[in-house]
Amino acid sequence: MIELNRIRTDRATVIASLEKRGLVNVATQVEVISTLDMERRATQSRLDDLSAMLNKLSKEIGEQLHKQVDAAVLHAKKQEISSLKEAFKQLSKELKEYESSLLEKLYQLPNHPHATVPVGESAAENEIFYETPMLPSIGQDNLAHWDLIKKYDLVDFELGNKVTGAGFPLYKGKGARLQRALINFFLDNALQAGYVEIQPPIVVNEASAYATGQLPDKEGQMYHIPGEGLYLIPTAEVPITNIYRDCIIPETSLPIKHAGYTPCFRREAGSWGAHVRGLNRLHQFDKVELVQICHPDHSYAQLEEMLAYVRGLIEQLELPYRVLKLCSGDLGFCAAMTYDIEVYSVAQDKWLEVSSISNFETFQSNRLSLRYKDKNRKSHLLHTLNGSALALPRILAALLELNQTTAAIRIPKVLQDYTKFDQIN
Structure with a gap:
């Protein structure tokens, strides 16, 4: 606010x-x-x-x-x-x-764009901050991830639909193990980078949803539990940030850095067509989220640090990627500045967003009443930041497509200690 x-x-x-x-x-x-x-x-x-x-x-x-x-x-x-x-x-x-x-x-008012945010009306005017120099090309026999999933029996969309509905995949066998390996890989890296792990609730009350800006802006995208006043979370950002609602943080405790894994839920109303096929867009998906609470003087340095960290994860997975600096017309409601990271889908020949890294400045902390006191005991609003590190479905899709051979799917070396297997066949 x-x-x-x-x-x-x-x-x-x-x-x-x-x-x-x-x-x-x-x-x-x-x-x-x-x-x-x-x-x-x-x-x-x-x-x-x-x-x-x-x-x-x-x-x-x-x-x-x-x-x-x-x-x-x-x-x-x-x-x-x-x-x-x-x-x-x-x-x-x-x-x-x-x-x-x-x-x-x-x-009803969104956040101010930071002065350095490029002015533009839509995603077409986002600024390409970085792009992998040489993109891999697809071979004639290469398959899209939805065909690889079916071939190796990794995810069952029909069973997910039977149990719940469309957009709720059921991972199984090596697909489930690879999913778990990615989660643990992301969490372990976050801990090494100084983040404190949180395992938060996956439902929040209305006050929490308002405090981080999901309500009233994204009400139509959230799953609501009638009669309880509760919402399924769209990201771990919501419960983790709300830990500090109505708090005054000692200046010496800053920055606060948390990482948390949760399932995430989004209605994605009106999403149809080829662009949502397979793992491209789901109603339920897994994600590891980073949250930082910073002194206002340091938040943009922390934003760049967070960006470098998430880029490092993707580079360890050896995925081709690019970084976009979002223009003013494509910024999220709460964000003052956002970097999007997209991985390249070889078989689909398209970019898939896997992370948004944002500085909200005081927009959330004003709603949260989240402050610190300076040396003169005067209180000031803090800055909040968050970033996906990372959202799993599209990472998994890109990994499968990039690492396929005619006989198997190779597992990136950095994941093999987690999966306990080096290929899917």
């Missing part, structure tokens, strides 16, 4: 920044927020004045009770207090309504 003080002090800059995202009617939205904020503050001021008057009158009555004061005067003062209390009650109700409306409008 954008800090309200930024709208108060530099409304024009806020509007100009958000317009880079290609949003329409931003000026109107910001004006509505400014008006609500002024009305809320005016109401709060009137409440403060009423409270002072009530305290004064109550004190006067208390003093007069110890004296022989005219009963009519005392009654008049009590009547005045009664009237003021009724006005106070009404103003308190109005204040809550202003606060609720203001929060609702603030929730």
Whole structure:
């Protein structure tokens, strides 16, 4: 959530920044927020004045009770207090309504793009930050991963559909073992890089979903449990970041670095066609997520560190990849800056996104009320970051396609200690 003080002090800059995202009617939205904020503050001021008057009158009555004061005067003062209390009650109700409306409008605004984010309207204008120089070419007999999966009996989509529905794959045999090997490989690397492992719940309450920006922006993409007020998580970012909701972190404890493996759930409503075939897009998938909570002065250095770390994982797996710096029109709702990492699918001749690495600056921490205190004991909002390290389905798809031979699928050397086999045949 954008800090309200930024709208108060530099409304024009806020509007100009958000317009880079290609949003329409931003000026109107910001004006509505400014008006609500002024009305809320005016109401709060009137409440403060009423409270002072009530305290004064109550004190006067208390003093007069110890004296022989005219009963009519005392009654008049009590009547005045009664009237003021009724006005106070009404103003308190109005204040809550202003606060609720203001929060609702603030929730609708996305984050500011960082000044270095390229301006653009869509993914076509994302900046290629890095690309593997020589991409492998597919042989005539090479198969796409969905055919390899069927050939070697690694994933059963039909059984997953039978048990749950489309988009819920059932991994089995060496497919399940390779999946588990990747998870452990990613977690072990994260621990070596200084991340503390968390195994969080895979359902969260509404407050947690609002705090990290999934609600109200991505409500249609989340699986909701009716009657419980709970949501299946789209990523471990949500429960891990919410560990620190309503917290003040000692400056000496920063940065906080966590890694967590969870299944992830996304409805992906309206996703049809060849681009979702096989493992390309699923309703349930596994992912190891990185979360960092940083001092504002250091968050962009940490973002670059996180990017280098995730690139290192892909390079260990020997997968061709590229890094994109997302343009303003393709940024996620909460992000100030995002790098996407895509691996190359040899058989499909296309790039598959496997990681998004983002700095949210204070957007989430403002919702979370997540702060630190400086040396002068003044509190400030922290910066939050997260990145996939990594999302498994497309990594698995790219690994299978790249490492296939006519008789088997080779297992990358770095995974063999985890799989306990060096090929699938």
